[in-house]
Amino acid sequence: MNQKRKLSDIHPGDSLPSVVKHITQEEINLYAEASGDFNPIHIDESFAAQTPLGGTIAHGMLILAYMSEMMTKAFGESWLSGGKLSVRFKAPARPKDTITTSGKIDSVEHKEGVPYVNCSLESRNQKGETVITGGAVVKLQPIP
Amino acid sequence: MSPISFEELAVGYEFPATSYELSQPLIAQYLEAVGGQQYFLTSGVVPPLAIAAYAMTALSQSFSVPPGSIHASQEFEFLKLVPIGSTVSCGGKIVQKVQRGRLHLVVLEINALNQDEEKVLSGKATIAVPI
DSSP, rough: OOOOOOOGOOOOOOOOOOOOEEEEEHHHHHHHHOOOOOOHHHHHHHHTSSTOOOSSSOOOOHHHHHHHHHHHHHHHHHTTTTTTEEEEOOOOOTTTTTEEEEEEEEEEEEEETTTEEEEEEEOOTTSSOOOEEEEEEEEEEOOO | OOOOTTTOOTOOOOOEEEEEEHHHHHHHHHHHTTOOHHHHHHHTTTOOOHHHHHHHHHHHBBBBBEEEEEEEEEEEOSSOOBBOEEEEEEEEEEEEEEETTTTTEEEEEEEEEOOOOOEEEEEEEEEEEEO
């Protein structure tokens, strides 16, 4: 894990290291087991088929974990103890989808001498449809 | 304690505080489910989304969410590193409950504290519940 990131390495417009994941029903079931979230919309195919969604969908928190993976790769500890995430779930991620999570640095601002990095983030499926959109703010930790 | 019904949930309702241990096996299982990020095991730090996921699950067990409910939006702020093996206590409350068409939108605030009662995570989730 990248421990901390220097302010001099951060430039508005830079892309964040994207994360690509293929979703399967088995992985959704594994996430349900790990998280304890057994909502049938995620794991019960016959129930989910009767809903307006027409089939099972991945947990939103699973896709957010991919987003957090990208932010951890980009900012290391500064993300883990100084990150702020705000997202909207726009469309479901389904079994057999390939989800690409990407982001870019929008700006760097200083508040009381502390640098904060503003990023825009999104996750898209293989059809290019937005699954999650949002933003993040990272308070950069000082490097001793 | 039996979960309260969704209909009984009102703005201002505070969820009972719940504690959970972020043990090494639990985090290993979480990391397997999210497909990687094994560096958390070597660094001994809990992935922040794992804290969030277990807090959300802990809170949701105190009320019955109708089947078919889905996540509409989410905010999180990660405030402190949490070592693997820590016990975290979480709480939350309902801050909004409105009807939009054939959905109820419920907004809940979430907080997680470490053993020293320092806040390690805060957040806000919007859950869309079919009517």
